[in-house]
Every structure is written in C-alpha cells, then in structure tokens.
Amino acid sequence: MNYSARIRKIFFYGIMIVGVLLTILPFIWMISTSLMPTGMANHYPPVLFPKETTFQHYRTLFTQLNVLRYFLNSLIIATSVTVISLVFNSMAGFAFAKFRFPGKQKLFKLLLSAMVIPAQVTMLPLFLMLNRMGLVNTYWGIIIPGLASIYGIFLIRQYIMSIPDSLIEAARIDGATDFYIYWHIILPLAKPILVTLALFTFMGAWNDFLWPLIILTRDSMYTLPVALANLMGEHVQDTEMMMAGSVITILPVLIVFLTLQKYYIRGIMLGSVKE
Amino acid sequence: MKSLVAEEKYRWSTAYLFLAPAMAAIFVFFFLPVLAALLMSFTDFDIYSIGNTSNARFVGLANYRNLLQNPLFWKALRNTGYFVLVGVPLSIFASMFAALGVNSKRLHFRSLFRLSYFLPVVTTLVAVAVIWRYIYHPRFGLINYLMGIFGIQPVDWLGNPHWAMPALIIMAVWKGFGYNMIIFIAGLQNIPETLYEAAHLDGANRWQEFRYVTLPMLAQTTGFITITTLIGYCQFFAEPYVMTQGGPLNSTLSIVLLMYQEGFRYWRMGYSAALAFILFGIILIVTLIQLRLQRHHEL
Numbered sequence: 001m002n003y004s005a006r007i008r009k010i011f012f013y014g015i016m017i018v019g020v021l022l023t024i025l026p027f028i029w030m031i032s033t034s035l036m037p038t039g040m041a042n043h044y045p046p047v048l049f050p051k052e053t054t055f056q057h058y059r060t061l062f063t064q065l066n067v068l069r070y071f072l073n074s075l076i077i078a079t080s081v082t083v084i085s086l087v088f089n090s091m092a093g094f095a096f097a098k099f100r101f102p103g104k105q106k107l108f109k110l111l112l113s114a115m116v117i118p119a120q121v122t123m124l125p126l127f128l129m130l131n132r133m134g135l136v137n138t139y140w141g142i143i144i145p146g147l148a149s150i151y152g153i154f155l156i157r158q159y160i161m162s163i164p165d166s167l168i169e170a171a172r173i174d175g176a177t178d179f180y181i182y183w184h185i186i187l188p189l190a191k192p193i194l195v196t197l198a199l200f201t202f203m204g205a206w207n208d209f210l211w212p213l214i215i216l217t218r219d220s221m222y223t224l225p226v227a228l229a230n231l232m233g234e235h236v237q238d239t240e241m242m243m244a245g246s247v248i249t250i251l252p253v254l255i256v257f258l259t260l261q262k263y264y265i266r267g268i269m270l271g272s273v274k275e
Numbered sequence: 276m277k278s279l280v281a282e283e284k285y286r287w288s289t290a291y292l293f294l295a296p297a298m299a300a301i302f303v304f305f306f307l308p309v310l311a312a313l314l315m316s317f318t319d320f321d322i323y324s325i326g327n328t329s330n331a332r333f334v335g336l337a338n339y340r341n342l343l344q345n346p347l348f349w350k351a352l353r354n355t356g357y358f359v360l361v362g363v364p365l366s367i368f369a370s371m372f373a374a375l376g377v378n379s380k381r382l383h384f385r386s387l388f389r390l391s392y393f394l395p396v397v398t399t400l401v402a403v404a405v406i407w408r409y410i411y412h413p414r415f416g417l418i419n420y421l422m423g424i425f426g427i428q429p430v431d432w433l434g435n436p437h438w439a440m441p442a443l444i445i446m447a448v449w450k451g452f453g454y455n456m457i458i459f460i461a462g463l464q465n466i467p468e469t470l471y472e473a474a475h476l477d478g479a480n481r482w483q484e485f486r487y488v489t490l491p492m493l494a495q496t497t498g499f500i501t502i503t504t505l506i507g508y509c510q511f512f513a514e515p516y517v518m519t520q521g522g523p524l525n526s527t528l529s530i531v532l533l534m535y536q537e538g539f540r541y542w543r544m545g546y547s548a549a550l551a552f553i554l555f556g557i558i559l560i561v562t563l564i565q566l567r568l569q570r571h572h573e574l
Contacts, residue, residue, distance in 0.1 A: 009381065016376050020391045022449070027394065029417065030406045041409070046420050092297035099290035107294075111301070116562055117309055118510055120531055121551045124544050125311035126304060128325065145304055148297035178289045207399045209513045210531075214539055225401040229517050232405060239409055246402035257397040261390070264397070268454065269461040 027250075034058070034243035041239035057244035067248060069220060070227040075252075077139055077212075077223060078205040081146040082198050088148040090194065093156030094186050098168060111150045119145070120210070127214055141215040142223070146205060152197050155270060159193040160186060196267035199260050203253050224249040316549040322542035331545065338549035348550070350525050351533040354440065358529065359508045362444045366504055367497070369452040374459030375489075389460070393453035400450065404517040407446045408433065433519050436526035443514045443527055451507075455500045462496035463489070498569040505561050509554065530554050 028048075033041050035053040061067040095101075096108055126145060127136070135141040163186065171181050187194070212223045222230065228245050235241055257264060315331075316338055318324075324331040342348045376382065377389045395403065410417045411432035419429040432442040466489065474484050512531040515521050521528035521536075530550065538547030 012376070012379070012381065016382065016388055019373065019376070020388060023395055023453075024391050025417075026403075026406045026410060026449075027398075029410075030402075033409070042415050044415055044420070046415060046417055088297040088300060091293045095290045095293035099286060099293070101287040101290040104290075107298075114306070114309075116559060118506075118551075118555055118558055120510065120534060121312050121555050122305055122308035124315060124538050124548050124551065125308035127539070128544075129304075129308065129311075131325070144300075147300035147304065150301065153297060178293075182293070203397060209401055209516075210535070213516075214535075225399050228399075228401045228405065232401075232408075232517065239415075242405045243409070246399075246405045249402040250398045253397055253399065254394075265393075265457055268457045 030243050030246055030250075033240055034247050036240050038238070038240055041243070042237075057241040058248070060241060061244055061248065065231070066220070067224075067227070067245070070222050070224045071248065071252075073139075073221060074206055074223040074225075077142045078202050080139065080143050081205040082202045084143065085146055085148055085152060085201055086194060086198055089152035089197070090156050090187065090190065091182065092148065092153045093160055094182050096153065096157040097160035097163075098165070098186075111153065115150050123211065123214060130215065136215055137218045137221050139221075142205075142208075142212055145211060146201070149201075152201070155197055155267075156190065156193055158270075159190050163189050192263070192266075193270075195260065196263045196270070199256065199264050200267050202256065203264075206253050312548045312551055315545055316552050318545045320545035320548070324544070325542065334545070338546045339553075341546065342549055342553065347525065347528070347533065351528045351530050354526065354528055355509060355511070355530045357440055358444060358447075358511055359505060361441075362447055362508050363501070363504050365444065366448045366452050366508075367455060367500060369448055370455035370500070371459050371493075371497075373452060373456045374463060375485075377456065378460050378463045389456075392456055395450045396453040398450075400513045401517055403446070403450055404514065407442075408518055411442055434523055436524045439519050439523060439527045443511075443518060446518070447508070447511065447514055451504075455504060458496060458500055459493065462493050466492045495569075498565065502562055502565045505565065506558050509558055509561065530557075 032047075032049055034057060035055070036047070036050045037052060037054050037056070040047060040050055096104065122145070130136055130141050130144065135144065167185060167189075168181055171185055176184075206223075207225065208223075209225045209229070212226050213229070216222055216226055219227075219230075228242075228249055231245055232242060317333055317335060318331040319334045319337070320331040373392050377385055377392065379385075382388065409415070413419060413429055413431040413434065416432070418432065423429065430438055432438050470488050470492070471484060474488050479487065510531050511529050512535065515527040515529055515532050516535070519527045521532050531554065534547050534550040534554065537543045537550060
C-alpha cells in the first residue's frame, strides 16, 4: 500500500470512529452518571468515569418513586398492543392477500390513502370518545388506537401474497376450514414478518409519548416515558437520578432490539421498497 | 356438493369475518375521529362542551381565521419550517454519509459500526432528552466543556432563543439518522457492481463514481426517504415538550406542541382541531409536491 492510500485509510477510519463516539458516548455518559453519588454530575470539568460508584439512585427510583409500577404499566401496554394488533392485522392481511370479495380493491385503496393522515388529527375526538367510555387513565385507553394498523396489514398482506395458493387449495381439499388454514398454515409460514412487525409494534408502543401523555393523567397509570418526563419537571437538579431513570427506560427496548436486530433491520428495508 | 355460487358467497363471508376486527377498529377509532375532528374544527368546542356536546356551536371558518390572525400560530409554523428545512437535509446527508461509510468494502467490523450508528434510533426519545439536556447544560455540559478547550465561550444552548432550535435539531438528527442509513444501505446494495466496473474502466475517480453512478442510482431511495423524513419532522413534538417546553420565548414552539397546549391544556378543542387539519394539509401538500417532483425526475 502506498503512502497516500494509507493516509486515506487512516482518515477514513478516523471519521468512522468519531461517528461511533458521537453515537455511543451519550449512552456511556448516561450509564456512568447514573452510578455517581449525588452531586458529582454537577462538576466542572465533567467526570466521565467516577472513582466511586453507587446504586442508590436505582434504589430510590424503585423504593420511593414507584418506578416498578411504571415499568409494569409500560410492559403490559406494549405487550397487549403487540399481541392484539398482530392477530387483527394478520387476519386482515390474510383476507386481502388470499380472498376475493366485493369492494376489496376500493377498501384497500382507501386504507392506503389514509396513511397520509397524521395520527394527531384523530387525537381530540378519540380522547372525548374514550372519556365518554370511561377509558381515560386505563390500559385500554392506550391500547385501543393501536388495535390495528394499516401499515401492519399492508406488510403482512405483501408477505402472505408470496405464499403459494396451491398450499391453501391442498388443505381445503383435505377438508381444512379457513380458520384452520389461517392458524396452522398461514401464521407459521408468515412467522418472519410477524416477528418483525411484533418488534416494531412493541418498541413503538414502549417509546410512544404523546398519546399516553394525553390519556394518562393519574400518576399510578404512567408509562415509563411519561413518568420520566414528569420526573424531569420535579427533579430537574437531580441529574444522577434522572440518568438512572433513563437507563431503566431504555434498557428493555435495547435488549429486545439487540436480540432480534436482524428482524428489525429487515423490517425497515421492507418498508422502504413498498412504494 | 355446494353450488359454485354458494361456494363463492361463503368465501366472501369468511373474508369479511377475517377483516371485521381490524376494519372495525380502524373505522371506529381512526376514520370516525378524523371526520369528528373535521366537524369539530368548525365549532367552538371547549371545556363546557366536553360534558355536554350540545354546548358546542357551529362557527364556520372562525377557528381557521383566528389561527391565521394569531402570531403564535405563525411563530409555531415558522419554527416547524425551520426545524424541517434545516433538520431534514442534515439528517439525510448524515444518513447517506454513514451508509456510504458503513457499506465500504475497505471497512472492517462493518456490522459493529452499523449497529452503533443505529443505536439511538431504537431508544426512547424522552430518555434521550434527559441525556441531551445534560450534554447541553450551560455549566456542566460536555459540549460547552469541549468548546472551552478550544477557547470558545460557553453557550446557554437551551436557554437562548437563537440556539435552542439548533440544539433540538442536532439532537433529532443524532437520534434519527440511523434509520435512513439502513434504507440507504439497502439502496446501495441494489446497485449492480458492473456499473462501478464500467465507470472504473472509463477512468472515473471516486468522486465521479459517486456523482454519476451512486447518486443517480439512489434517486428513488432518496425520494422515498425525503418524503417520510419530511412527514416525520413536520410532526415534531416530544423534543420541545421535554427539552424546552416550547421556549425560550416560544422559539421552539412547534405546530403539534401548540395543538397539544390549545387542545389538552386549555381545552380549546375546536381551535386545536383546526390546527390539526392545517398540519394535515401541510403534510398532504408536501407529499404531493415530492411525488410530483419524483415523477418528473424519473421521466
């Protein structure tokens, strides 16, 4: 390798590594600050690696600030949305992919064009509706707008369309009902897309902020992001504890993502070729 | 043996059965509220109407007229425009740059680089805001410390009306660029290797390769990314809500934040619904323009 090529290579790696530092450093700082004794974060120059560490902020969060409750709220909501919407979306996706029925094209076009409507438009009437139904400050209040998603139906439909009709026909000749076919043939074959969609839905629900902020006004119902935003107002000076709260909020989605990342990455790519 | 007609009818009814749960949910909890919001935007629906809907009166276009006369609306619109016009190109540029780097065959540990660039995408925005508020801290923050090393005066990032928006943009780009990076990588991998070989034979240098092979071949991907990113950035809310509450001096007040405040803090729901429809209109126009441009580009 000649001299200028080597310089170029060092330069290239330099930039790429600076990029890694920029994306990773805030997280490292978050973790290390969350382990600092109270007050150490308010120090100049900033400390990146504390000499003494403590778990006191995590303890405080769990014992005095009800974080376990918020964690469970988030977990229950995200899991319910994921499971229910997966069933609803896959049923509809199956119908759109493998059935002929009057109004199919029109309905599908209507759904696709509705994707341009931002969710914020629905929020005011939806709030009034759920308020009337007594669902404000309940899990259902959060779950209901996520029961089904047009995007999810679309993704599943695309995938199921690639399953050969002959498989379904053969099962029908053997006397299988449509529900049996859906449950025992379609769902197992569509597993990759279902895992991808489950991952997207779960992480989306976990990270969601605006809707839970609107529908949850009682402290005991808060999800982690809402609780964290609220905590930020009250404990703005307590940097170390806020960081511990951030770690608790981020860690579950991060673990889920890291274990299933290939499904997630594929989901993004599928979404990008849909047009 | 069932007749063919009966068989066909039976199929239809099964199809509707499979569609029913999802369609019911989407019609009742999406389409119905959209229509209700449209109606609401022509009324003076407020806190007294929540208990009794008949207290709301039809006011025609008054909400829209009031909005257009309200300086706060124009402020929010300008701020959102600022966020979109600076943030979107920056974000796309960062995504493309990262994708080119990560996709380069000269790079070892490519998946590790890709993973670390992608990490901010999957994290919770509110938690990320906590970290960034600390990074932007005027006295103890990392950025001012680093600037201090080079002798630059500290900046009160989130407390200064001129710097608050750039600070939010930097955070948003940092948080989101990894997503489009993945899409760009997919686009890059779809470019046939033979094109680069041909360019190489023609004596093209790296820049020319990028300019005349990579960039045109990525045009469709870039178009898609531009639309989705624009739509996403038009709806920015959590960043100013958590970091600045729209301040200082409303310098980070966004359309959605204004909508939230009017609707759910002051309960001026008719007014807020009108704002939501203006947001929808903006998104629709942006999408149509972008689609038109793209079609034009392909011809």
